[in-house]
Amino acid sequence: MFATSGKGDRLKINVSKIPEGGMDIRFERDGSWFRGLLPEAAPSDFVPDRIDVACTVRRMKENVFIEGTAATTVEALCGRCLEMTRQPVNASFKYTFTPPPAQAKEEWELTAEDLDFAYYEEDTINLDALIFEQVMLHMPIKPLCTESCKGLCPHCGIDLNAASCLCQAETFDERLAALKQFKVQPEKQ
């Protein structure tokens, strides 16, 4: 059992030091660590809380298998009512790492579909990069405060979760009134 709660330091695994029976790793990262890995220009919509990571690392010859979970919550605006909400982020992942083949770099460039398969270099796997990637991948795309959030009234902007308005009824009445004015002319033959 190998445990660390190191902050700041990049957590790297030396492949040749992975014990025969594999190892369990638990660590945590905070929101500022996450922000530090985002590009400068990235929107700051999502700021995760403490990220709890638990994973198992196993090695078969030079191949490394990493399986684990990363759990946190992020603050995000509800897409319907614009209230600030906390959204759970639960990533479970499985990666296979192998040393790069001897060919030229172009031939083993990975595509987006190969996210769970990666090469390691210089006997090192960067766990921080892996966790960052997983949290990014599992960010809520359309955050909602609740599944049943009623959102804002498109006419008057009132939060329909907290209050009600007459906009919809009025709109309906207007349509009905317009319909009543519309008289179908009998066809003349």
Ligand SMILES: [Zn+2]
């Ligand atoms: Zn909402």
Ligand SMILES: [Zn+2]
């Ligand atoms: Zn309204």
